[in-house]
Amino acid sequence: MTVQKPPGQPAPSGQPEPRGAAESQREVLSSDAATTWPLRAYDVALRAFPAAFRESWEGDMRATFADRVAAARSTAGRAPVRLVARELANVLHTGLRERLHSNYPKPRIMHLRDLRYALRLLIRSPGFTLLTVLVLAGGLGLSTFTFSFLYTAMIRPLPLSEGERIVRIDAVVDGRRRAIDAADVGALRTSLRTVRELGAYTGRELVVGRDGDGRMVDATAAEPSLFAVARTPALFGRTLLPSDAVEGAAPVIVLSYRTWEVAFGADRSVVDSEVAIDGVSTLVVGVMPEGFGFPVASEAWVPLPATTTAATMPGMESVRLVGRLAPGVSHAEASAEASPLLRRLLAARDTSARPANVAASVESFASVQFGDERLLVFTVLNLLAALILLLALVNVVNLLLARANERIRETAVRMALGASMGRLVVQGMWETLILCAMGGVLGTAGAAWGLEAITRWTRANMEGNLAFWWVWRMDSVTLICAGAFVTVAVVAMGVVVSLRTTRTNVREVLQDGGARSGGRSIGRISRALVTVQVTTVTVLMYFGVMAGVMAERALTIDPGFDTTRLVQGGIAPPPARYTTDAERAVLFRNLQARLAEQGELDEVILRRTLAEKQSSGGRFTLRDARQTGAAPSAFVVATLGDLNTLGVQVMDGRPFNAADDGERAPVAIISRALAARHWAGRSPVGDQLRLAAVGDTARWITIVGVASDLPYGDPLSRDRSADAIYLPLLQSGATYATFLARYRSSELAARQSLRQTFAQVDPLLVPDGVQSYDEVLRKVGLITTSVSRLFAACFAFSLLLALVGTFGLMSRRIGLRTREIGVRRALGATDASITALLLGQGGRQLGVGTLMAAPLLAGVGMAFSYYFPISAWISLTAGLAVSLAIVALILAATWMPTRQVLRVTPRDALWRD
């Protein structure tokens, strides 16, 4: 019998070797550093084989592998990477095959009795169970609610057939989103290949019913193709047809379900009957299904005259444009196709020296309603919710660790009696699973309740202003989201608790009583968790405070003028009947004069913001062109009537007068801020400027006056500015105007008076969107306070979590040191020195947590200062205040258990186990 001796091996000792005794081999085989890493990797790979197989073959396999590696090394002189890789792949492959094809008895680690045991443990400590479940439910519920709420509001595709393909096409001019010029719709419709079935629409207010019992509805003047985009048939009757939109067609209207219910008592016979719409007999051709309000919250639909898109001059009217993406086309591809087209159309008529930067934006209809910051808002708010969940998890994990520590002796005994690690981990997992399941169910129920409550609240307070798809309720997305969060919780908690179990050192625990066993690693985890907690709660609270500052700003918006008893509304001369600037000017002049004569109304002014400072329309050129640097720009506002209503007084030169109409030389009044910027130290009166905002850019406009400042622009943005140029409305070519008037007795009387005056001037004209400033402010206030309260509740919850968590953790850690403290006091330590010692213990994590929070606070603060007019010093002060408050609160939570331990006499402390 011949036996081959492997190369490079030590001389045989002749000693028999027990089967599978890997320990001694390991020493021999690991002696060479170059063979260590392949062997370690091999050991790991061997785990692919079932345990029973490994028991018989592992030692032999390792030896053979080590022989091969050593032999290959002696030949090649270096680690045989290829051989090792091949071996590892082979072992993994054959090991898994062995697992699949073998009939080894599987070690049972799932036992029903473990579930019962876990349940018993939880029932035995109801306080712990209740606290854990409530904390988990709070964190999971909040995260689920936030995600589901934002998903429905911002991302969910419209609840229409293939709603995800419905898109809105906007023009983006100089970075600002604009509606599409009605004159461009035809060209887009014939040229676009990536977006089909285009439908244009524009908002319109209509009075449905007779005088006296008429009802104002927010209607949509829509191309009949809008219903093709929506793919929704009428509930009764029909939708709009192309023949309804042709010139001279009989007027028709399609009602929403709600309008049909509220205005016509859900009377089926109203379909195919004539009703008064804006005083004109109109045929009701259909009623749409319940809940349908496409495009947003439409209460009725009337045909948009075909002439609007076919025969309107460019710049006269804007429309919104929706369509359906062609199959397989992305939003980006559609934008890429539409952009050059739109650019060409606009370039053909842009005569200004510096052409605007034009692009098209094709985006999901639902999400585009939220503007360009929607992704940021969605991410930030979800991140906040995730932070609260993190905080909840940190606290629950801390509680679980404390429990695991208390049961460490039991774990060690089980291990000593032969329980497998898998079994012990699974046993610990049952508890986690039960807690997460209970927290998850409770949290999801809470989220569902919250969603229903939001739907109810919005229906009660904001009816008519809500997009038709904003119906928040429990649905599959909410459930999936809740499931995902619960899974995250189970995994996070499971990992930490399993780590605790696997780190148990049986011998130490049984000898020592377990007080110190694993203490170091657990201490590390606990300290890390406290640090994370401090950081998280600081960031959350800071965000809350900054949001509060914003809310306060929103509630105290200063429009710059007195808003008491002020009503506003729109005047939209129908383009079909008012075709020229002169005709519109007569209408505006008549309306202003008649409204001013009304006994009920006072301080009537018509105005129209023609351009914003940041837009290309806001740019102007001075005749006395001495300016340098950036092209000057300002808000351009056309007015007719008493500027005093806006709180603006003419300080130099003269106000506009009745003679400043289209027949006379164009004039302007500029604001004091603008005058100070460009005419420093001298009067601008008599100088001339050219404006991009008015149609004729070649016309010089003479400045006749300087007026006091009034802030323009979004009151909550950084774009607010008092740089303004006022033009006479009758010289501006405006096609639309807003009126402002102060009523004497009541808002209702003012509305009636307005309707009557409009009817006197033009029986077919109704004031557009009449609302009192008080009402607008009330709505803004309602939304702001509601959102702030919601935020405050969330942040209060997170603060409570952090306090309770820190208190619990510190109580336990200080409790463990009772005896030590007893010894210290017996040796003469003063209460003050012990307090300092214990506070210092918590202080380190507090310091690290606060330091870690600092850059995050800076980021949040800068973001707030960037997007909103909040000065840097407010951000800084708020950051410092929040950090100090958190430090104080956490120190207080540490001080309370310290005080308790100091009450224990040294003698009692020494006797304590």
Next chain:
Amino acid sequence: MRPIEFEILLSLAAGARHGYAIIQDIEARGDDADVRVETGTLYRALQRLVEQGLVVPTEPRPAAPDDDARRRYYDLTPAGRHAAAAEARRLARLVDSARGLRLIPRSAG
């Protein structure tokens, strides 16, 4: 019988060997340098052969000078020797048939 199992039986037909020696023998026997046996494949096959009673870990260990204390040796059982012979005969018959059909040249044998 799988090829790897027959290869192992062939290696052990010359005498008891440990795992690494079996691998070396199989690789040396193959005329193609790409003939490779990895440990996972080898020991899975060895386990099957042991279960079938064709191979046995040797109890009386080989003579001391050639012994390697760290590893087990494997030897054929009489049943294993018989099975290897039967498989060899079967393969020889197949090779003869292949020659008859001129799938391989006569000189190859």
